[in-house]
Amino acid sequence: MTRTVTTAQPPAPSGTPPRPAPARGFGPRGMFWLVWRQHRAAFLLLSVGAAAMTAYLLWRAGSVQDALRALDAGTATPRHNALIDEAYRDLGGLGRTLSFLPLLIGVFIGAPLFAGDLESGTAKLVGVQSHSRASWVISKLGMAALFTVAAAVSTGLALRGMWSPLADHWASNADFTSAEGFDTTGPTAVVMGLLGLLIGATAGLLAKRTLPAMVITLFGVLAVQQTWASVRMEFADTVLKTTSGGAFTPDDLPEVPSSALEIDHSYLTADGSHLGWSTCSDATDADACLGERGVVGWAVEIFPHSHLAGMQWTAAAALCAVLALTAGVTAFAARRALR
Incomplete structure (x- = not known):
């Protein structure tokens, strides 16, 4: 007599099949995308303005270099001489325009960077999201710093292309130790731009309101620039x-x-x-x-x-110490504002 053995089948699972767990919070891309969406108008305005200024300065630099080459070769025409004279007259105004870059970055990008969220109350949501407050602060500052560095480097190199040949030809008409010539054409331009950004961000974190933060930033950046002007020549290797x-x-x-x-x-x-x-x-x-x-x-x-580059790098290193100190104040202000 044979016995039939029936193997019991496991019961079919009840309910819907489990779904894969969602990704935890916003990744780095998602965080930067949110920052871009929130501040893209200011970032785009800075980028377009810097690109336009860079293109104009590169065009002027090419014309000046051609005229100076013709002058050195003894083939200069009245048009070449007029171009050189016009370039010397315009140097101060062009450099003065770029010297406002740290101020504009601080007031219109740095100050609203956190003050807008703190004033509207949306900053309170950072603590309940799956991403940390630190990553939010770093993402905002990181993206703003990226656009700041790009603007300072592009405009600074373009202005240097125009300023340097004129200074080599006749330095007394192209004062490269002034704020217009020194703070806008080298590494100091980048550090000053970042310093303006951090001053604005710190003011926003402390004031927690956009308009007061912009006013504080305006006077803060101007005070830094005036103080810097009084000590700049201490770094000159005369x-x-x-x-x-x-x-x-x-x-x-x-x-x-x-x-x-x-x-x-x-x-x-x-x-x-x-x-x-x-x-x-x-x-x-x-x-x-x-x-x-x-x-x-x-x-x-x-x-x-020929000593300008060394002076600018030495001065930039000294300004980096001020930048690091300001970054520490920014971190303290962020912890205090978002606790």
């Missing part, structure tokens, strides 16, 4: 040219190369000390007075254009 042997008449002043700026000139005494150029100016016999003071010649302090 060169001292002297005369001796009793040659201290105005005609005996050392010749300053065309590609260098004269920073200061003074009288040189036998012991190596310097006297101001106005020494003995009120004396009846100025030469006898200077002789009695031990004057033996002139001392002229110059700053060659």
Whole structure:
């Protein structure tokens, strides 16, 4: 007799099949996409403005370089001379325009970056989302910094292409140590732009309202620029040219190369000390007075254009310390505002 063994089948699962678990929160792309959607108008305006300025400066730089090459080759026409003269006249205005870039970035991008969310109350939702407050802050600052660096680098390189050949040709008409020439054509332009951004972001986190944050940023960036202007030349690697042997008449002043700026000139005494150029100016016999003071010649302090790059990188390194300090204040303000 045979026995039939029936194997019981497992019961069919009841209900709907389980769905795969959704991805946790917003990934990096999703976070950056949200930041882009929220601030794209300001980012696009900055990008379009920087692109237009860069294109214009590159066009002007090409014209200037062609004119200077013709001048050096002895084939310059009146049109070439007019182009060079016009470029020298326009340098200050172009540099002044770009010197406002950190201010504009701070007021119109940095200040509203967090203040808008804090003022509207949407910043409170950050804590209940699956992404952290830190990633939200980093994403906002990171994207804003990306557009800031791109704008500063593109416009700075384009302006340098116009400024440098003019400074090499006749530096006294292209002061590359001024805010218009120094802070807009090198690494300092990038650091100053980022500093403006962080000042604005910090003001927004502390004020928690957009308009007050913009006003605070305006005065904060202006104060930083004014302070920086007073210490900028401390980073200059200047060169001292002297005369001796009793040659201290105005005609005996050392010749300053065309590609260098004269920073200061003074009288040189036998012991190596310097006297101001106005020494003995009120004396009846100025030469006898200077002789009695031990004057033996002139001392002229110059700053060659070839030293500019080194000065800019040294100054940028010093500004990075200020940038790091500001970033620390920004982090503290963010933790305080979003707790």
